[in-house]
Structure formats: structure tokens, C-alpha cells
Amino acid sequence: MRHVCAFFHGEEEAYRILLPFVAEGFAAGERAIHIVPPHRHREHRARLRGRGIDVNAALVSGQLDLRSTVDTYLPDGRFDGERMLRSFTAMAEEKQGYPLSRIVCDMDWASGSRPAMADLIAFEARVNELWSRHDDVVICVYDAGKLSGDMVIDIMRTHPMVLIGDSLQENPFFVPPAQYISGDAGRHGASGGAP
Template sequence: MPPEFPSAREPVTFAGGVLDPYRHVCAFVDAPWVDPVFDPFIADGVERGDRLLYLVDPATSAAPVNRLRRLGFDAGALLEDHRAEVRTWTETYLRGGSFDQAAMLDVLDEVLVAQRSPRIRMLCDMGWAAGRADLDALIEFEARANFIHAQHDHLVICSYEATKFDGAFVVDILRTHPMVLIGGMLQENPFFIPPSEFLDERDARAVS
């Protein structure tokens, strides 16, 4: 029998920090799902009765499930009970063959705002964006996603491999996440800019 769901506002720890009140994290890691920094966060979620939602590369869709097994959980039962779910980039970020930020914001709204319980721990492999020409759209999306994240108590971690992106992109991505994981430690992000201010700044830059 699964444990009782926690209070929607019960704080959660990740990598030595507390994910409350900010629950939108930019994580710079060498490899999503393989980095052991995620293991306690995932195990804690299962034990508390939270729901795990992975957004992954179709080529590595089995990796989160295998990781759950290595952590000692019955991955098949978690999937069957909808306490763990794996969605691929082609079902989410790249649905329709390309990135449409409006469509992906709708996905977040549907998945996170419309589903209040149990609490979701959403882990997003952002590797699909590496080498793409439309990164401005992704930066704007990450900023606008904060408006959605302010409406729920779920936990969202966006994992980037910094070596696959240029410095200007990394700086802007930092400015769109209130929490950041660097060097295996979570901290409140000093570079974060509230989304309205960030988007106004970008609009002003575009017309100047």
C-alpha cells in the first residue's frame, strides 16, 4: 500500500537545499538520470507517494526505469500504478516535429496545474535543445514557465549539460530559473530575474 500523499506545501530537499518556495530548478549535470545527485530525490519521492514524471530522449527512455530498479524499487509496479511515467521528447517538447513554446506551455498547464495530487516530481532532460537554432524560443519558454510554476506545488528540474551550449545561452537559462544546481549543490540562483522583468528586458532588447 503506497504511503499517504504529503501536504501540498510540505518542503522537499534536493542536493542539500530546500525546494520551497521555489520549485523550478536548472541543473547542470554531466548526464541526466545517471548523476547520483538525483537518487535521493527520486527515492524520497517514491517513499512519500509522489509521482515521478520523466521527459527524456526517445533513445534513452528505459534509463529512468532502470535507475528505479537499481535503487531497489519495483519499477513495473510504479509504472502500472501511474506513480512513475516516462514521456519522450517527441511527445512533449518536439511534438509535431519542432519546438512550439505555446504548445509546451499548454502541456505544462495540463500536467501540472490541472493535476493537484499527488505531488509530481518532474525531471526534464533538456538535451533535445543542444545544437538547435531556435534557442531564443526555449529561453522565452523557460521564463514563461515560471508563471505556470507559481500556480502549483509540484517540483520541476530541467537538466542541462552545460558543455553542449554556449556561454550566452547558459547565462540566459540561469536567469530564468530561481534555483540552480551547480557542482552537485543546490542554491538559490542569484542571477534569476522575475519572468515579467526578464521578458520586458528581452522585448526592449529586440526593438533597440
């Protein structure tokens, strides 16, 4: 299962680490789904061009699917885990002729709201069942400076892989979805349980 939580200190570090991974996917003929805040779409396209990616051609062909965090996660102003499961299921199943997708999701939209984060963490646990059936790589990008320690722990418990800086590894804190959802994981922090 390639569901990764990535912790960076700001956009510069995130782009420095992730752009080679993104460019490798384009070169391999894989699909790229990037979920980015709408105010950063222009900058994101410029960064891709800086890595030699023909952004306009990729958008036209469907190899690049550039989405808005607002439209994807908060289309009516709130996060709905069931709706997101349906959305990610569609992403996983609609390959458009590409062998797999590399999905990069900017998660800054949730970092300032404890209720949104609690709902997101429950979703992140459940979505592992979906990604276990697909070969796609999904990277959930978090700015470490915007998260409390409890939030970091809960995020890590719901991702089987973790990327900290440029170090990718199996996550020793990962809790299998069924165990996490049943409440046997000793959750706390954003999820509201006791340690």
C-alpha cells in the same frame, strides 16, 4: 517557486545526483514525471530499479509517468512554447491523487540548436508564472559541456533555483518573468538581445 536548472557533465553525474531526489519522491508517495529521450527509456527504467523502485508497479499506478522528449517537446518536429505551456499546465493540474509531482526534464534536445534554445528560453521565463502557483518541483537538466556561456547565462536567468553538481541554491542571476519577458533583463546570447 521550485523551478530548477541543473547543470551536469554527462549522464553519470546527473543520475548520481538526481536519483536520491527521485527515490525520495517515490518513498514520500509523490508523482514522478520524467521526460527522457526515447532511446534512453530502457536505461532510465533500469537506473530507477537500481534504486529499489518498482518501475512496473509505478507505471501501472500512474505514480511514474515516463515521457519522451520528442513526443513532449517536438511532436511535429518543432518546439512550440504555447503548446508546452498547455502541456505543463495539464501536468500541474492533473495530480491523479498524488500531493505533488517531481518533474525531471532532460533538455539535451535543445542544446544543439540556437533557434530552438532561443524559443525554449522564452518559454522557460513564461512557465515560471505557472510553477509559482503549484508546489511541484521541476528540474530542467542540462549537460554543461554542450552549452555556450551565453546559453548558460540565459538558462540561469529564467530559473529561480540552480543546481550545479550537488549544490542547490537560490539563483542570484534569476530575473522575474515579467521583467525578463518585457526585455528589461539585459538578455543576450540565445535570446538575441544586447548585454
